[in-house]
Amino acid sequence: MRKLSEIEITEKIKELPSWTLTGQALEKDFHFKNFSLALAFIVRIGIEAEKLNHHPEIKNIYSKVSIRLITHDVQAITHLDFLLANSIELAYRS
Amino acid sequence: MRKLSEIEITEKIKELPSWTLTGQALEKDFHFKNFSLALAFIVRIGIEAEKLNHHPEIKNIYSKVSIRLITHDVQAITHLDFLLANSIELAYRS
Amino acid sequence: MRKLSEIEITEKIKELPSWTLTGQALEKDFHFKNFSLALAFIVRIGIEAEKLNHHPEIKNIYSKVSIRLITHDVQAITHLDFLLANSIELAYRS
Amino acid sequence: MRKLSEIEITEKIKELPSWTLTGQALEKDFHFKNFSLALAFIVRIGIEAEKLNHHPEIKNIYSKVSIRLITHDVQAITHLDFLLANSIELAYRS
Numbered sequence: 001m002r003k004l005s006e007i008e009i010t011e012k013i014k015e016l017p018s019w020t021l022t023g024q025a026l027e028k029d030f031h032f033k034n035f036s037l038a039l040a041f042i043v044r045i046g047i048e049a050e051k052l053n054h055h056p057e058i059k060n061i062y063s064k065v066s067i068r069l070i071t072h073d074v075q076a077i078t079h080l081d082f083l084l085a086n087s088i089e090l091a092y093r094s
Numbered sequence: 095m096r097k098l099s100e101i102e103i104t105e106k107i108k109e110l111p112s113w114t115l116t117g118q119a120l121e122k123d124f125h126f127k128n129f130s131l132a133l134a135f136i137v138r139i140g141i142e143a144e145k146l147n148h149h150p151e152i153k154n155i156y157s158k159v160s161i162r163l164i165t166h167d168v169q170a171i172t173h174l175d176f177l178l179a180n181s182i183e184l185a186y187r188s
Numbered sequence: 189m190r191k192l193s194e195i196e197i198t199e200k201i202k203e204l205p206s207w208t209l210t211g212q213a214l215e216k217d218f219h220f221k222n223f224s225l226a227l228a229f230i231v232r233i234g235i236e237a238e239k240l241n242h243h244p245e246i247k248n249i250y251s252k253v254s255i256r257l258i259t260h261d262v263q264a265i266t267h268l269d270f271l272l273a274n275s276i277e278l279a280y281r282s
Numbered sequence: 283m284r285k286l287s288e289i290e291i292t293e294k295i296k297e298l299p300s301w302t303l304t305g306q307a308l309e310k311d312f313h314f315k316n317f318s319l320a321l322a323f324i325v326r327i328g329i330e331a332e333k334l335n336h337h338p339e340i341k342n343i344y345s346k347v348s349i350r351l352i353t354h355d356v357q358a359i360t361h362l363d364f365l366l367a368n369s370i371e372l373a374y375r376s
């Protein structure tokens with residue numbers, strides 16, 4: 001997996017307007033009505049991560065789930081991070 | 095926990111029109127768009143069950159989750175089964 | 189996916205001595221110390237199922253998790269059922 | 283819920299030697315063999331949290347689950363944090 005260029009990232013992030021670029025990572029906070037819904041979403045993120053064999057950093061405080069995507073091998077954003085962001089976004093909307 | 099009378103059950107099930115009375119149990123099938131949503135719901139049911147310290151029979155086939163509620167100690171429906179049915183129903187709607 | 193022959197099934201099930209052949213399905217009951225461990229195992233089974241895009245029938249009563257594997261398209265056991273049985277078994281042992 | 287005194291915290295943390303006191307919180311990192319086991323543990327932590335109606339900060343990076351306990355209402359460690367630490371520890375050992 002190779003590090004994406006700034007131009008590639010700028011282009012790809014247009015399709016994910018609710019995600020933000022923070023340093024070398026893609027980030028988004030998801031807010032739910034309660035902890036149970038947040039935990040259920042973490043399980044669904046876990047499934048997507050295992051299917052891609054690429055895993056996010058997940059932080060949970062009560063009803064908030066914060067996702068941070070970075071490819072640790074290259075310490076940068078790669079194609080895999082965008083694939084996972086899209087899978088997570090799709091799961092969130094369904 | 096005591097077994098509820100037929101009159102009590104008839105009364106209480108009015109508030110749960112989507113549930114059916116099958117022999118000595120309360121039952122409902124939940125249908126989801128995919129397996130991931132079904133599994134997430136099972137996790138949420140599990141949380142409700144542990145909070146009440148009363149557990150359902152759960153059956154899952156792909157995107158379907160079938161719930162059967164009975165109080166095993168008395169082999170009949172008790173107040174606990176209706177409490178859990180209401181918790182599950184509430185979780186489903188949120 | 190094609191239905192496996194009796195000879196193929198007899199051969200393959202030798203590596204899964206704790207599973208039983210019941211009609212047209214592979215079955216195993218898993219017993220845990222409590223509901224929490226049973227639910228956690230269901231989540232792990234779910235991950236394996238999604239990775240293979242092949243899903244088991246899962247039944248849970250408190251601390252017991254019963255798995256039934258069959259390929260619904262052909263109403264018989266296929267290679268996929270053995271793949272999933274092996275994944276579930278591996279998850280159970282780790 | 284009232285903030286525990288330093289003496290109370292020093293006394294109580296003796297029973298949780300694998301947990302550390304970091305600023306105003308109780309912390310522990312749990313390491314697993316793979317992501318699937320880490321996610322299953324997060325589900326089990328979630329159950330304990332809901333039973334106590336007190337929730338941890340959970341951070342997950344692949345096979346590591348980091349827990350941070352603090353009572354947000356008082357921005358300090360209370361009896362609830364020790365109750366939850368004990369429940370999490372018990373779940374981890376079973």
